[in-house]
Amino acid sequence: MIKRTTLIIMLIMACVASRGFCAAKALVPNLKPGEDFVAGQLMALSVDGNVFFSGYNDTKWRPVEPGMSFSDGYMVRTGNNGYLVLSWSENNLIYVKPHSGFRVKQTPVMGNKIALEIHHADMMLSARDSGGIVSLEGQNVSAAVVHGDLSFLSREKNETVKAISGEASYRLGGKIKALPAQYFVEVDSKGQEGPLRRHNPIAEYESFKRFSSWMKRYEEFHKSHSDEFYFKLDSIKVNDVFLNEMRKENGMHVLETSDGTIPKNILLQVKINPYPAPHHRIELNLGKGLIYAFREGRNGFHEVNFALPSIPEFIATIQYADSHDRRVSLFTGGFSVYNKRMTRLKAQEFCKELSRAMSRRDVVWLRNSVSDNYRDFMGNERFDFIKSTEAAFRDYRDIRLSLHPFNYKLKDGKIQVRVNYRLSALTSSRNFRYENKGSEILTLALEDGRYKIVSKTGGLFFNQMKTTVDLRQAVLKGRVLDEMTGRPVDGVTVNVVNTTFSAVTDFMGEFIIYNIPPGTYNIRYTKNGFGVITAANVVLTPSGR
Incomplete structure (x- = not known):
């Protein structure tokens, strides 16, 4: 009887313990931020997929369970599809993506x-x-944030720290440096840091969207436990157009005008709920220290009027500065003055103006159209650019620059324009003409309300004139097209029969042969698959006529 009673008691205790353990496992994943945080402990709040840990001096990897805590020396790694949410007190959450590893x-x-x-x-x-x-320590750089969000990407060749919002900092080589919101720093494997550059915080949050529900609950918890006053935006207008009516391109709201010009100023209007008191500070943050204060406007709106930033794409953050001078983001969005049509038109317009400036020898226009930050792939800077063109104006006559843009690409807020060019000029004696032709990539950026050249890849303006044209001789040039399709044919060999003069057409189907003695010739065109065509009795006259 005693043995049977003892057995029953043991079974009951086992059932109670089992139920308690199962109940704990079921409840932990549903924790709300702040409900069961433990001060001084690093806890796993949520585990999704393959996540493993190894204790101090332990050689085995075991699955991480929700509710576990980790102490000094513990190692944690996430598998191919492993996602992990950690907490350190109620004020710090860490979101870990797959293929990550760290030691506590x-x-x-x-x-x-x-x-x-x-x-x-x-x-x-x-x-x-x-x-x-809480600090995140990589191989060469460490980072922390007081109030806000930052991301840390560590790879074999480099480490990247991004301040998404709030007050972040990073330590490198024993020095602590501030990292403004919406900026990032990249450090290579040798500990060399690059310049601070801007990033899109919307895109960064989007890359962590797997944790969006935790982020939302975390934010709601702190709002509910704070004595601060919180606002929300009911509507947003940009230059009298509601935000939800603006066209989006590549995730950016496109700023457009009826005549296709670039707006010089932007009027941003917002309706804020509840209506702010005079002492409440609502700000617009454009980065790089550009912060504007909203003021009361008409029809219940608060508004700010500001000049278009020098970059044609920008991120605008509307924020509330609380009593502790902390910034709480109410809205973050990307804006662009570009669209595909405007990009093409502005690039074409700039190329035409550049050609005209060279023809009229307009040094002032060129000086105003080359960025102070100009630097090309050959190492030339603005001074070299201006010096080279001024020398060309001094040494040559009748300068002609023909630019044919054929491809446009928007990258990092700049327009990359691919052009074919032909540059020619007369010598001072007017007996010879020098010519250059080739392809070039011009990079244009909006500065001080106008487009300027900030870089290029080829030798336009810097290469010496390669071809000497004797104006007493003839020049043969033309373009070969496919008779059926009308498209240019490249690789066609063009021979002046019974002479050594020849050329091959480029990808535009064009060719040119210089310094042919005047006379009457037969011109032969050949290419595999096209047969042979001969143009008979072509009269060539001196090019100087």
């Missing part, structure tokens, strides 16, 4: 701080008034 560093000397030593990882740190007590 938490020693008594660090107090309430903790570090994740990253190896080949992609993660985001969200902090709210944390004082920067």
Whole structure:
């Protein structure tokens, strides 16, 4: 009887323990931020897919369970489809993507701080008034955020830290540097950092959209536990056009005018709920220190009027500055003054103006149309560009530049224009003409309200004139087209019969042969698959006539 009673009691205890364990496992994934956070412990709030850990001096990898905590020396890695959400107190959440690995560093000397030593990882740190007590440490750079979000991408060749919002910083070579919101820094494997560059925070949040529900709950929790006043935007207008009516291209809202010109100023209007009191600070942040304050406008709107930034694509963040001078984002969106048609038209217009400026020897126009930051692939800077063109104006007469743009590409807020060009000029004696032709890529950027050349890839303006044209001799030039399709035919060999003069057509079907003695010739055109065509009795006269 005693044995039977003992057995029943043991079975009951086992069932209670089992039910308690199962209940705990079921409840943990549904935790709301802040409900069961433990101060001074790094906890796994959510586990999705293959996520493993290895304890200190442990050689085995075991699955991570929701609700687990990790201490100093623990290593964690995520598999091909493993996603992990960690918490350090109620003020810090860490979102970890697949193919990531890190080791926990938490020693008594660090107090309430903790570090994740990253190896080949992609993660985001969200902090709210944390004082920067969580740091992400890569091979060469470490990063932290006091109030906001940052992402850390660590790969074998480089590490990238992006400040998405709020007050971030990074440490490199023992020096701590500020990292403004919407900017990122890249550090190579040798510890060399690149310049601060802007990024699109919308795109960065989108790359972590797997964690969007946790981000939303985390934000709602802190709003509900804060004594700060929070606002939301009911409507947004840009130059009298509602945001939801604006056309989008490549994820950016396109700013357009009826005549196709670029707007010089932008009027941004918002309706804010609840209506802000005079002491509330609502701001527009365009990055690079450009911050504008909203003021009361008409019809219940608050508005700000600002000049178009020097870059034709920009990210605008509408934010509320709270009593602690922290910025809470109310809206972030990308805007562009470009669209495909405008890009093409502006590039074509610039090429025409450049050709005209060369013909009229307009040094002033050229100086105003070359960026102070000009630098090309040959190492030339603005001074070299201006010096070269001024020398050409001095040494040559009748300068003719023909530009034929045929491809347009928008990249990093700049227009890359591929052109075919022909540049020619008379010598001072007027007996010879020099000519150059080739292809070039001009990079244009909007600066001070006008487009300027900021770079190029070829030798236009810098190469010496390669071909000497004796104006007492003849020039034969033309274009070969397919009779059936009308398209240019490249690779056609053009021979002046019974002479050594010849040429091959380029991809535009064009050819040119210089310095042929005047006279009457037969011209032969040949290409495999097309047969042979001969133009008889072609009269060539001196080109100087």
